[in-house]
Amino acid sequence: xxxxxxxxxxxxxxxxxxxxxxxxxxxxxxxxxxxxxxxxxxxxxxxxxxxxxxxxxxxxxxxxxxxxxxxxxxxxxxxxxxxxxxxxxxxxxxxxxxxxxxxxxxxxxxxxxxxxxxxxxxxxxx
Numbered sequence: 001x002x003x004x005x006x007x008x009x010x011x012x013x014x015x016x017x018x019x020x021x022x023x024x025x026x027x028x029x030x031x032x033x034x035x036x037x038x039x040x041x042x043x044x045x046x047x048x049x050x051x052x053x054x055x056x057x058x059x060x061x062x063x064x065x066x067x068x069x070x071x072x073x074x075x076x077x078x079x080x081x082x083x084x085x086x087x088x089x090x091x092x093x094x095x096x097x098x099x100x101x102x103x104x105x106x107x108x109x110x111x112x113x114x115x116x117x118x119x120x121x122x123x124x125x126x
Contacts, residue, residue: 002030003125004103006079008039008046008114013079014125015068015105022057022100025070029077029102035122041115042096044082048120049075059098065090066108069099077102077122081111 006013019026029052037048055072063069069078078099086094105111 002026004029004033005123005125006105007121007123008111008118011110011114013105013107013110015103017068017103018101021060022070022102025052025054025057025100026102028052028054029070030124033122033124035077035120037120037122039114039116039118039120040076043084043087044112045078045080045084045093045095046111046114046120047071047074047076047078050077050122051075054100056098057100060101061094061098063093063095063099063101065093066105067093067101068103068105069095070102071095071097071099073097079105079108079111081105081108
């Protein structure tokens, strides 16, 4: 499985991209690398716009901590590390609208020290 590095400030987070659920979305994200953007935050979700414009591909209305999703409604990559304003619990995280599930993030706990308006870079892992 392909891996990416997400750089937020001095912190690097690696994610494994999972092609089974959304192969077209994953391929489009890989083709768009490297990506630079600015983060936004919604509850315990960091998200940022990427140069990929796709519709839903096996969309998920509920995700888990550590999931990486592509949000078709905003052309954004979403990093879920806890409850969003729509979530009832940490076990069932609810995005603003369904996302294409594209990967799993390592070291998700470190995302809590980051927030909106940060520069983010995404590149292939070595």
